[in-house]
Amino acid sequence: MTQAKIAPLPAGAGPFRRPAGARLVATGLALPKRVVTNDELSKTVDTNDEWIQKRTGIRQRYIAGEDEGIRQLAGDALRQALKNANMAPTELDFVIVATLTPEMVTPSTAAVVTTDVGAVPAGAMDISAACSGFVYAVNLAWSLISSGVYRNVAVVGAETLSRVTNWKDRNTCVLFGDGAAAAIFSASDDASQGCLYLNMHSDAEKSRELYCPRTQRDIPAGDTIFTGEFNTLQMNGREIYKFAVHTLQDCIDKALTAVGIKASDLAVIVPHQMNARILESAREKLGLSEEKLYVNIDRFGNTSAASVAICLHELMAGKRLKKGDLVLMIGLGGGLTWATSLWRL
Numbered sequence: 032m033t034q035a036k037i038a039p040l041p042a043g044a045g046p047f048r049r050p051a052g053a054r055l056v057a058t059g060l061a062l063p064k065r066v067v068t069n070d071e072l073s074k075t076v077d078t079n080d081e082w083i084q085k086r087t088g089i090r091q092r093y094i095a096g097e098d099e100g101i102r103q104l105a106g107d108a109l110r111q112a113l114k115n116a117n118m119a120p121t122e123l124d125f126v127i128v129a130t131l132t133p134e135m136v137t138p139s140t141a142a143v144v145t146t147d148v149g150a151v152p153a154g155a156m157d158i159s160a161a162c163s164g165f166v167y168a169v170n171l172a173w174s175l176i177s178s179g180v181y182r183n184v185a186v187v188g189a190e191t192l193s194r195v196t197n198w199k200d201r202n203t204c205v206l207f208g209d210g211a212a213a214a215i216f217s218a219s220d221d222a223s224q225g226c227l228y229l230n231m232h233s234d235a236e237k238s239r240e241l242y243c244p245r246t247q248r249d250i251p252a253g254d255t256i257f258t259g260e261f262n263t264l265q266m267n268g269r270e271i272y273k274f275a276v277h278t279l280q281d282c283i284d285k286a287l288t289a290v291g292i293k294a295s296d297l298a299v300i301v302p303h304q305m306n307a308r309i310l311e312s313a314r315e316k317l318g319l320s321e322e323k324l325y326v327n328i329d330r331f332g333n334t335s336a337a338s339v340a341i342c343l344h345e346l347m348a349g350k351r352l353k354k355g356d357l358v359l360m361i362g363l364g365g366g367l368t369w370a371t372s373l374w375r376l
């Protein structure tokens with residue numbers, strides 16, 4: 032009997048050797064130069080510092096100038112992460128950029144950033160899952176590494192939300208900010224390190240409460256929130272608020288139950304920064320102290336896909352994370368989408 036021939040592996044990854052675990056190696060951050068305070072905003076739209084701080088917790092946000100695009104912000108964040116990781120760009124196997132504000136339909140932001148930082152021919156792709164995008168991307172990085180496909184995967188959360196903001200709509204324009212942060216994950220020989228639990232979900236039925244239409248066709252039947260400005264975010268704040276309160280709690284509960292731990296076992300929860308009131312009430316319900324649920328919305332506003340990434344970077348830069356720590360990342364937002372990623376560092 033003749034033996035069936037085994038086709039040779041294509042050039043690229045493989046043969047796959049599953050590593051024992053995966054670890055967060057380093058992070059990087061890039062912010063626009065310009066800071067816009069609530070007082071500054073109140074000069075152009077009918078709002079005030081007191082209302083914004085009381086309802087959202089936001090004091091200021093970074094807004095990209097004409098010369099600061101998503102490509103530059105994402106690239107700078109990744110360069111800094113590579114430097115902090117002491118890693119050559121050519122060591123990267125794959126780059127994922129999570130963003131809802133790519134500059135072009137093609138090439139992807141990830142592809143141009145991969146070229147800009149000198150990581151060619153690493154694989155590259157964008158993820159569009161709005162405020163959940165970074166957590167989706169972290170989960171994908173884990174899948175690529177733990178399956179033995181790749182060893183070094185960079186994940187960037189980057190946004191220039193100011194480009195899709197209706198600056199005349201006080202319901203939305205006070206909320207958003209621009210920025211980018213990157214994280215590099217690598218295979219580890221330590222089996223205790225890696226993702227312990229993840230989930231990723233979506234429900235576009237609910238996207239009538241948060242969407243960014245390009246044409247009349249994109250506006251849901253019976254819509255009541257469209258401001259008349261295409262290519263800008265349309266939002267029913269109260270409905271999104273309710274979704275966020277419920278979903279954040281649900282994601283936390285499910286992660287804790289799945290792994291059989293208590294909230295107090297976590298080193299820190301790193302949630303999407305949507306509203307300080309929502310984060311505060313979740314923290315109080317869990318009975319956690321302030322440092323256990325990370326909040327920086329006061330300085331950055333809601334930066335969508337960049338928000339969890341920026342939090343993670345600040346925790347790393349502040350040396351607040353150590354090996355063995357349990358870190359719970361949660362993203363929720365447009366799509367609507369939501370996602371969880373629980374790691375032991």
Ligand code: ACO
Nearest residue numbers: 078082086161162201202205268269271272305306364365
């Ligand atoms: N300044 C002053 N007054 C304002 C402003 C403002 N910027 N915005 C709204 N108001 C007014 C409203 O017109 C309303 O006035 P009225 O009572 O006379 O009608 C009043 O303030 C209360 O408005 P509400 O919408 O009920 O205020 P609320 O307490 O719900 O806060 C907010 C609004 C902050 C938007 C809140 O609903 C929220 O945070 N929702 C979640 C938003 C979110 O997380 N979005 C994330 C998704 S983004 C993404 O995925 C890209």
